[in-house]
Structure formats: C-alpha cells, structure tokens
Amino acid sequence: MGNSAHNEDIPANTGIIRIGTRDSELALWQANKVKSALENLGYKTELVPVKSEGDLNLDQPLYEMGITGIFTKTLDVAMITGKVDIAVHSMKDVPTTLPKGIVEAAVLERASNKDILLHKGIEFLNEEKGTIASGSLRRKAQWLNKYPNHQVVDLRGNVNTRLQKLKDNNWNGAIFAEAGLERINLKPKDFLPLEWMLPAPAQGAMLVVAMEKDTFIREALSKLNHRETEICVHIEREFLKVLEGGCTAPIGALATINVDEIHFEGNLLSLDGMQKYSVQKTASVKESNGLGQLCAKELLNNGGRELMEEIKVKLAK
Structure with missing residues (x-):
C-alpha cells in the first residue's frame, strides 16, 4: 500500500533522470558532475544537450512564466515542456526568481568563490x-x-x-x-x-533545478544538497534580490560560515566604480534567516537607493 503512492510520483520516464545541459565545455562538465553523483546513488541518468534559443515556440509568452535568465532560459523551457527532468546551472547565472513550477532541488558544495x-x-x-x-x-x-x-x-x-x-x-x-x-x-x-574583489552572489556554487511537482526527482536530488553552501548562497542571493529590483547592477556579496557564525559582506558600486557602498554583518547561523535582506536594506538606506536609481536610468539608455 505504502509503495503505490510513491510509484505514482515516479515520472513516466521509467526513472531515468534526463539532465538538460547547454553544450559549452563548462556546462557539460557541470552536468556530468551531477550525472556521476546521481549514478553513484544508484539512479539511472542521461545527458540531453539543449541548443540555445531553438524551440521557444510556447503558447504562453516567456515573460508571463517569469523566464528571464539569459543563460537559463532554454533549459527552463525544455523542463516546462517535458524534454528534460532537471537542469544544472552555475548558480550565479540563475535569476533570483525562478519560473513558475520550477524549484531549487540541490545546491552542490561550493568550489572557489574567487x-x-x-x-x-x-x-x-x-x-x-x-x-x-x-x-x-x-x-x-x-x-x-x-x-x-x-x-x-x-x-x-x-x-x-x-x-x-x-x-x-x-x-x-x-x-x-x-x-x-x-x-x-x-x-x-x-x-x-583578486582577494580584494567581492564575488558575484553564489559564485562557485552549482544549482540543480527540477519541476516542483516531480517528487521522485526532487527526492533524488535532495541527497546531493550541501547545506552549508545552501545557507550562504541564499543569503547572498537574498541580498541581490532586495537590491536589484529587476535591474542588473555592480553588486558583490559573500557569506562564509565559521563554526556556528556566519559572516556576510556585500557591496554596490556605481558603473564607473567611483561610488561604493559596503555593508558587513556577523550573526549566528541559527539566527541568519533574513540576514541578506537586512544588509541590503541597510545599504539602500545609507545611499544605495539613490545609486540604484541612477544605475537603472543609465542602463535603460
């Protein structure tokens, strides 16, 4: 009885996890890393290279589905249309708001953020x-x-x-x-x-996304999740999301965990580098929820808001 409910969750692809990937050398390396990790856990997988900007003839406009990322768009569409089950991304390239129906399924242990x-x-x-x-x-x-x-x-x-x-x-x-x-x-x-240069939010981390309704796939991927990396990159991306408001800007952010404390540093600069606003905070890991948001608001209130407005105007030209 217990099994039948679980079996309904297994997708029609007979349990082979189709991994969507772009065909650049780095994208293929990342997809193969996830492929090996899943196969080591006993899952069957296959790589499905997805060509950029190809078959985007969906009935619903992309912007209505919240698909925005220039590097992630093609794979998002392939997932939504059922061509692949999961997609692997450099997390720094992923928009802070995912398209409807797509969720973060695993954040892999971070490599160098430098x-x-x-x-x-x-x-x-x-x-x-x-x-x-x-x-x-x-x-x-x-x-x-x-x-x-x-x-x-x-x-x-x-x-x-x-x-x-x-x-x-x-x-x-x-x-x-x-x-x-x-x-x-x-x-x-x-x-x-460049030790002095603050990285992009989530730089060095890889993200695997899946369809929200696909519980079989999500359970498989949850076994690859690295909790410490996940905590840090979520704080960094939260900082980015509050600052950006849908606009690209020169924003750096880095959260690091030392035993049970988390240290966050973030900055926002003018396009020409002449103006720079920075923020730093340390909190216990247990109380780090909302830390990125808190730091972003502090930076905005200390001059960052006016700078973000200026950047939006310049980039719109």
Whole structure:
C-alpha cells in the first residue's frame, strides 16, 4: 500500500533522470558532475544537450512564466515542456526568481568563490595606464574603484572564447572566476588572485533545478544538497534580490560560515566604480534567516537607493 503512492510520483520516464545541459565545455562538465553523483546513488541518468534559443515556440509568452535568465532560459523551457527532468546551472547565472513550477532541488558544495586575473605580466598594476577585459559590470566597477586610470573593455563568450580573445588582443589581462577555469583544467600556473574583489552572489556554487511537482526527482536530488553552501548562497542571493529590483547592477556579496557564525559582506558600486557602498554583518547561523535582506536594506538606506536609481536610468539608455 505504502509503495503505490510513491510509484505514482515516479515520472513516466521509467526513472531515468534526463539532465538538460547547454553544450559549452563548462556546462557539460557541470552536468556530468551531477550525472556521476546521481549514478553513484544508484539512479539511472542521461545527458540531453539543449541548443540555445531553438524551440521557444510556447503558447504562453516567456515573460508571463517569469523566464528571464539569459543563460537559463532554454533549459527552463525544455523542463516546462517535458524534454528534460532537471537542469544544472552555475548558480550565479540563475535569476533570483525562478519560473513558475520550477524549484531549487540541490545546491552542490561550493568550489572557489574567487575572481582571478589572467595577465601578461603584472608590472602594469604600478603604472598609470592599463587595459583589462571583463563583461561583468561588477568586476569592471570594482576594478575601476581600485585602478581608476585603467580602461576596462568588454569581454563576452564562454570560457574558451574569452581565453582566446585575451591571447589575440593587446590587453594586460582579463578577469575570470577561478572555479570555472579549475573545473575544465584551464587555470594557468601564472595568475593573480583578486582577494580584494567581492564575488558575484553564489559564485562557485552549482544549482540543480527540477519541476516542483516531480517528487521522485526532487527526492533524488535532495541527497546531493550541501547545506552549508545552501545557507550562504541564499543569503547572498537574498541580498541581490532586495537590491536589484529587476535591474542588473555592480553588486558583490559573500557569506562564509565559521563554526556556528556566519559572516556576510556585500557591496554596490556605481558603473564607473567611483561610488561604493559596503555593508558587513556577523550573526549566528541559527539566527541568519533574513540576514541578506537586512544588509541590503541597510545599504539602500545609507545611499544605495539613490545609486540604484541612477544605475537603472543609465542602463535603460
């Protein structure tokens, strides 16, 4: 009797968990990591590569379903239309509000949260001029805050594309997430750790999402969840959500746990890096609920609100 109720929860795919993934090297590495972890627990899985922006001809407009993330959109649609059961993401790329019907099913243990500089010699750091490449508003603003006379040029594409562009151009260096380079064995011996740069909320963490109604899949994924990472990244993403209000801005955040205490540091910068608002707080892990929200509100009340308005206006142009 007890089993029949559970069997109804098993999806029609006979228990094979179909893992949706984009086809970049990093996305495939992340999907394979989840595949191995699930298979070690005895689940059957298969990878389903999903091409970007392909079959998005849904009846319902995407914005009505709350689908916004540029890197997650295609996989969200594949899940909602039943082509895949789960999707694996770099958590920092995932919008703070998930589409209707999709839930966080597991946060994997975090890798490095650091940004690093790949460079062609660091002498330029002591000089007046320098050119750095990054497509991230956060990295650009924090770099210009520290090196106001430098130039930051835009750099887009997957990790391999960006590494090639760094080789092909006469830039002094480019900023990368350490975790991404480590995962696909592309971190060079010679790099500069940017200890002073606050990472993106949830940087270095991987998120697996599933359909809310799929209890079989959610139960399987719950076994991969790393609680300490989950607590930290949720505080960081809560901070981001309160600050952003649907707008992209240069926002850094990092929560770390030390025994039973959690330390949070967050910042918001102007696009040119000239203005910077920071907040730091420590709380016990037991009382850390709402810490990200509390820090965001404090930052907004201390000048951040006006800066967010300015950023929204500039980005809308």
